[in-house]
Amino acid sequence: MKKCLNYITVAVVFSVTVSLSAAEKVAPVRMGSGIMTFDTVPGWGFDEQGRSVLGPTHGGVVIDKAGNIYTSAKIGVVVFAPDGKVVRRFLGDEYSNIHDMEIREEADGEFIYGARNANAEGIKFNAETGEMILKMPFPKESGLDLKKFAPTAITVAPNGDIILSDGYASNYIFKFDKNGKYKSHFGKKGNGLKEFNTAHGMTLDTRYDPPRLLICDRNHMPKGRLLHYDLDGNFIEEVITGLGMPTSVSIQGDYVSVPDLHGRLVILDKTNTIVAVLGNNEDPKTHRNFNVPQDQWREGIFSGTHGSYWDKDGNLYVQDWNVSGRLMKLVRVK
Known part of the structure; x- marks a missing residue:
């Protein structure tokens, strides 16, 4: 059955600009609703200087049976452990x-x-x-x-x-x-x-x-x-x-995550009804915008949501279409 909707806005507890040198000091942001409530993990996947290791991203995310997270970027495919440490990379022309x-x-x-x-x-x-x-x-x-x-x-x-x-x-x-x-x-x-x-x-x-x-x-x-x-x-x-x-779709059980290039991610249930909206960006200057550098990222607010994937615990990994290479971990609140 076809369903229609108007844009839905969700309240985010607060947002804060990411600090390149002290990403660990950024507080998590809670988003979503009901059983689809998540907390962000500030600084997940960054290097020791608090920077993204990816470079420009215009790709997707998948997870293997061991729980490792693969994301594609201009440079190739970078593989992370669940704690955000890089496990391996596939770089070069074949993987770019x-x-x-x-x-x-x-x-x-x-x-x-x-x-x-x-x-x-x-x-x-x-x-x-x-x-x-x-x-x-x-x-x-x-x-x-x-x-x-x-x-x-x-x-x-x-x-x-x-x-x-x-x-x-x-x-x-x-x-x-x-x-x-x-x-x-x-x-x-x-x-x-x-x-x-x-x-x-x-x-x-x-x-x-x-x-x-x-x-x-x-x-x-x-x-x-x-x-x-x-x-x-x-x-x-x-x-x-x-x-x-809508840029991509990922299934876990009865639920579907759907990134939207306008800077939000919607979650549908088995009846294809929207049950949560995550990271909603209402700023016309930064949503659907590739050129938002890392020092202008806001925790809990997306810019050009492009790829997503669920892990076995129901957490979400979300990639933005982004000049600096943004991949976010959202931990599902039990």
Whole structure:
């Protein structure tokens, strides 16, 4: 069932500018509501000088079965332990500018799937060693004549099929088999019910049996929306509208976290009703703004929310689209 909403504002206890030299002195901020209430962890992931180690971020977040947090940045993929210490890095041209990631446990290990818009490909690599397993450029076998290929989202079906959204170009969504062989495509660019105007984010919606695709139609007019499609590319329903600019989706149990580029994150329940809004930024100068340097960050206030992921305890890790590289840990209040 489709749901509509007006922008919701939540009261944040207080906000404070991050100090580069004394991030540990910044007090946590509580946000959200009900069972979806969280406290920020000031300075999480910073180096000893209180600075972000990431550099520019325009990517996603995933977590492996050991609890390590992977986030993608311009420099590559940086892996953190839950305490914010860096565990390892995958740097260089092969790993740079991954716009979206998915992680999947398979028979021979855990693997990261990535969508690289600037490099016009989908990829798969080993989450522990970084060994590159697959690269999926534009599939010429599709018969399409595209001037540009810029994938923004990737997910994997239960049978291993890889689904890659060309969200910054044609808005076709491509389906490959587990070996990277092209199978089919669906969708097209537009503002119609079954069209995409920036199919920006996507995941496998495991709240349903069988699972289905949950797709962020970021720039659909008049306001962004989420859609359900089956794994064969058939339209099911418009899930919710009026979300601003939804960038990605992450599932845990019955709940979905949806970052909005306007500087907020909404959480939906199993009925796709909004149950909490986190980090709401009402300042038009700093929301949907990449160029907010670290010395202007405000604790508990987001700027360009782009990626998120849940850990096993229900905590959230949230990445901002940001020139200095912002990744935040939100601890769920029990």
